Amino acid sequence: MEAPRARAERHSPAPTPSIARTTCDDAPIWVSNCNGGMYLLPGALAAMIGEKWKHHARSLYASRDLLEGYAHHIDQISFAMAILDLGLEVEALAVAGNFPLHLAAQFAAGADINPRVLHVHWLRMGDQRLMATGHPGVDRAVEAVNAVLA
Template identity: 35%
Template sequence: MAWSCVLDDTEALWKHFLVWIATLLDCAGVSPDDIVIHHVTDLRPDIHTLVTRLGLRTQPIPRFDPRSPHSNKISQCATDFGSAERVVLTDVDLAFLARPPIESILSPVAGKLVDFPNPPIEVLRDLFRHAGLPLPETPLTATFVDPQGAPNPFQTFPANYNGGFYVIDRSVLSELGLAWARRARWLLDAELIPERYAIHVDQISFCMAAHECGLNTQSLENAWNLPTHVENIPGDAPPYVVHHHGRLDDALGILPLRPTRHEDVIARANVAIAAFLHRYGMGLSA
């Protein structure tokens, strides 16, 4: 198993990386040997020193396209992940509260469905038609909760996953990565995505690529990628991973969920983050 992220030269991402690596090592119990740090810029000196001390593998990759920084993650697919049979591609603004049970995933591709209809299924259908892709026969239903607490079910296509956490079998990574890159560039050039949804080109192109390749996909529960910046996200199971989107306190601790729940696992993660920062001398200016 390989665990991967992508770093770019922004103050927020350097800070997020400290939370990501602290919790991946201490809360998820992942070995440094199984971690690959991709970067599209030179590592900041203090981060370079840290990853060297930790014995992490680093891998420079090219920026995918300046029109879509989120799509830099696509370049990870061309990496040699050694003997890993599965690869977990993650955004760096995640915190791991426990080790996700990757072994329970039965399909070659897995992720969590989008939290909101980004884009609506009508837009997805239109994009698939323009791309010459067959429409998926059976849409899936997801649900978001509005500020008044009312559930709002919506339909989307299988593999329209939040881009923060993908699990991909190594055997299909290269094929999927090539299709993902091709579809992303086509979407960027065609400019068919309505402007309010254009930031999601990486997710939409992943969905298109998975269908183009005919891959079986598995939708994961919210516990695998729980956003903390959104209130009233459904799901009461203790999360393995939270997607904080920068919603951290001044000490890089994870702020409470809204409504408050799972305080114990978040508190344990925050203790691990604080201990990691102290152990490696990473001040809050890092």
């Protein structure tokens, strides 16, 4: 059976993208497939990117079976496809600029991580405060956010 990434690449009219490695598990990923927690776009390109992004999101949603268990990433994948269509280059943020709080356990216990931006999915307590991770630098950022939420 063909892998979901290969089917998505075949589905896209854009050229086959360059491959990068993911931050957490060193897996292959399109270089334009950004961790969707934070996007910083030049204002002059925002409308053009947005138009292509929406186009690919609608197209992928209509063919979401191509993505198997990755359909919940349609927004992120369609952004990658828009960037490829437009021939734009992506500069990935350092992990501190878009720290995936829900993946904190994948970082070494003694890792020196001091996030400026926390990318949050589900690591919240019942009162909507963020949960500690066991990483001192990350937990200082979590405490700062929780102080604002209190």
